[in-house]
Amino acid sequence: xxxxxxxxxxxxxxxxxxxxxxxxxxxxxxxxxxxxxxxxxxxxxxxxxxxxxxxxxxxxxxxxxxxxxxxxxxxxxxxxxxxxxxxxxxxxxxxxxxxxxxxxxxxxxxxxxxxxxxxxxxxxxxxxxxxxxxxxxxxxxxxxxxxxxxxxxxxxxxxxxxxxxxxxxxxxxxxxxxxxxxxxxxxxxxxxxxxxxxxxxxxxxxxxxxxxxxxxxxxxxxxxxxxxxxxxxxxxxxxxxxxxxxxxxxxxxxxxxxxxxxxxxxxxxxxxxxxxxxxxxxxxxxxxxxxxxxxxxxxxxxxxxxxxxxxxxxxxxxxxxxxxxxxx
Amino acid sequence: xxxxxxxxxxxxxxxxxxxxxxxxxxxxxxxxxxxxxxxxxxxxxxxxxxxxxxxxxxxxxxxxxxxxxxxxxxxxxxxxxxxxxxxxxxxxxxxxxxxxxxxxxxxxxxxxxxxxxxxxxxxxxxxxxxxxxxxxxxxxxxxxxxxxxxxxxxxxxxxxxxxxxxxxxxxxxxxxxxxxxxxxxxxxxxxxxxxxxxxxxxxxxxxxxxxxxxxxxxxxxxxxxxxxxxxxxxxxxxxxxxxxxxxxxxxxxxxxxxxxxxxxxxxxxxxxxxxxxxxxxxxxxxxxxxxxxxxxxxxxxxxxxxxxxxxxxxxxxxxxxxxxxxxx
Numbered sequence: 001x002x003x004x005x006x007x008x009x010x011x012x013x014x015x016x017x018x019x020x021x022x023x024x025x026x027x028x029x030x031x032x033x034x035x036x037x038x039x040x041x042x043x044x045x046x047x048x049x050x051x052x053x054x055x056x057x058x059x060x061x062x063x064x065x066x067x068x069x070x071x072x073x074x075x076x077x078x079x080x081x082x083x084x085x086x087x088x089x090x091x092x093x094x095x096x097x098x099x100x101x102x103x104x105x106x107x108x109x110x111x112x113x114x115x116x117x118x119x120x121x122x123x124x125x126x127x128x129x130x131x132x133x134x135x136x137x138x139x140x141x142x143x144x145x146x147x148x149x150x151x152x153x154x155x156x157x158x159x160x161x162x163x164x165x166x167x168x169x170x171x172x173x174x175x176x177x178x179x180x181x182x183x184x185x186x187x188x189x190x191x192x193x194x195x196x197x198x199x200x201x202x203x204x205x206x207x208x209x210x211x212x213x214x215x216x217x218x219x220x221x222x223x224x225x226x227x228x229x230x231x232x233x234x235x236x237x238x239x240x241x242x243x244x245x246x247x248x249x250x251x252x253x254x255x256x257x258x259x260x261x262x263x264x265x266x267x268x269x270x271x272x273x274x275x276x277x278x279x280x281x282x283x284x285x286x287x288x289x290x291x292x293x294x295x296x297x298x299x300x301x302x303x304x305x306x307x308x309x310x311x312x313x314x315x316x317x318x319x320x321x322x323x324x325x326x327x328x
Numbered sequence: 329x330x331x332x333x334x335x336x337x338x339x340x341x342x343x344x345x346x347x348x349x350x351x352x353x354x355x356x357x358x359x360x361x362x363x364x365x366x367x368x369x370x371x372x373x374x375x376x377x378x379x380x381x382x383x384x385x386x387x388x389x390x391x392x393x394x395x396x397x398x399x400x401x402x403x404x405x406x407x408x409x410x411x412x413x414x415x416x417x418x419x420x421x422x423x424x425x426x427x428x429x430x431x432x433x434x435x436x437x438x439x440x441x442x443x444x445x446x447x448x449x450x451x452x453x454x455x456x457x458x459x460x461x462x463x464x465x466x467x468x469x470x471x472x473x474x475x476x477x478x479x480x481x482x483x484x485x486x487x488x489x490x491x492x493x494x495x496x497x498x499x500x501x502x503x504x505x506x507x508x509x510x511x512x513x514x515x516x517x518x519x520x521x522x523x524x525x526x527x528x529x530x531x532x533x534x535x536x537x538x539x540x541x542x543x544x545x546x547x548x549x550x551x552x553x554x555x556x557x558x559x560x561x562x563x564x565x566x567x568x569x570x571x572x573x574x575x576x577x578x579x580x581x582x583x584x585x586x587x588x589x590x591x592x593x594x595x596x597x598x599x600x601x602x603x604x605x606x607x608x609x610x611x612x613x614x615x616x617x618x619x620x621x622x623x624x625x626x627x628x629x630x631x632x633x634x635x636x637x638x639x640x641x642x643x644x645x646x647x648x649x650x651x652x653x654x655x656x
Contacts, residue, residue, distance in 0.1 A: 211567040213593065220596045222566055238550055239539040242461055243539060
């Protein structure tokens, strides 16, 4: 009787395990990338395993643009900048004749961006500074709730990758703390990162401008200054990780050469480490680009991934869906 | 029968509640400060209460020096700086005749500090930069494991306040996320904050120097640069909170005028808010100082606390013990 009971319990456990395994990363085909993720998570979470990592050290870092949501034909934050310039134009009559603003107002975004980094910084400063952090938070919330992508007509937050949301959930269910480490603006991501990704603002790292605390008419405010404080891209990513997190991640996820240093830094630590590149190979369901793209170029990173045996996701073949199934 | 069972369960629940209440903050006398803490926590954690705050928004920020551990006769990090100067002196023969280093090597700390901020910055740069973050982490771990306070002879980490450790635990047990927001060096606190306070490195905010990622002989490292990146004191504290946490805390704990802006920023938010000053009133068991102290001055803060009804802890009368009971 006791033996039967034990056997029954064992059978139930095995069933439960099989059901669980089938539920893991359901939008991923059963291919090498999915298997490498599961093998890594099993290794670091199995007590007694030589690769076991205590929960507090299970830090996973994710790039945002092109890794958690799309980034073509331009970083989504650029659409925000252009929309803000149009909204603010009545207060800036001088923009009608001043570049890069004049081109934006004429709808010629290519010409607006022709001014390179200098023009870009000028547009970011004009739209991301001069208000309080509370005001900017509201501006972003209002925009992200209504603005739509020019190609798909979807809300930008519907263009997050369903397979990556499952990956975030899977890691968190296994004791990982998930962080965003993006070249995008830190204050641009935080108003929606918790709702969309389950990542709270304190786990979002990004590029940032200066901040100044002051008391205005008896009310404390933090004002966004028109100056760049930190650029969280390339070699800036490991520095941003050290500044915010203060310990080395054990897993890193990116999609471009801008993430290469983050993947290097993560994998150079002791013990089991994991690095993954999302490779944009699906021109039909999303976009196909890599070595020669001006947005999200993946060139050196693709070589280093092959050399070091990092996981590379082939979006076309590895993912059964791309965006949120109930998007729009 | 059913009625009896219900009555029994209710009695048990009440007993459990009473036992729990008696266990809360055991090193605090049953005085106004303790009661105000418990009343606030009850208000924000009781479902349906008008002051209820969802778990992700239960952010509490703590100053470190003078709030979580002692800070007299000097900030403990200053002892670290002096010890490091002595340890590094053989590699710097020029320090024998160069101030402020010469005074430190002669043991005249007062003279070393006479050079004011300039001398202090020079000493911090000489001892906190030029190595990798991994190397600095090890230097701090080695020092904190052995260095002892000149007055008490205790390890510095034994001079943390037992009542504040209980407060940290109590808040975390009620769904709060606890952060350190200190003028001290961020990389100086992180190696031991998790072990001593239960606060992981990613929840430590402090003053910081520049960081640079580079690959040395094939090994990725982050190098600490001899430049100040951020001073997390006074108006810097709300800015540091915004940069790292990205949302406003609902509770803030400090002990000096350097914490005043953090308490203002926290309490100016909507809904229930809590601010507490630790007032150093116990010359026998710790130190007594406030309005005229050069370290940890509490002057404007004391006035504003009275004006705004913030909680002020009278260390002498409110706490049954100060340091860890099993310290040394």
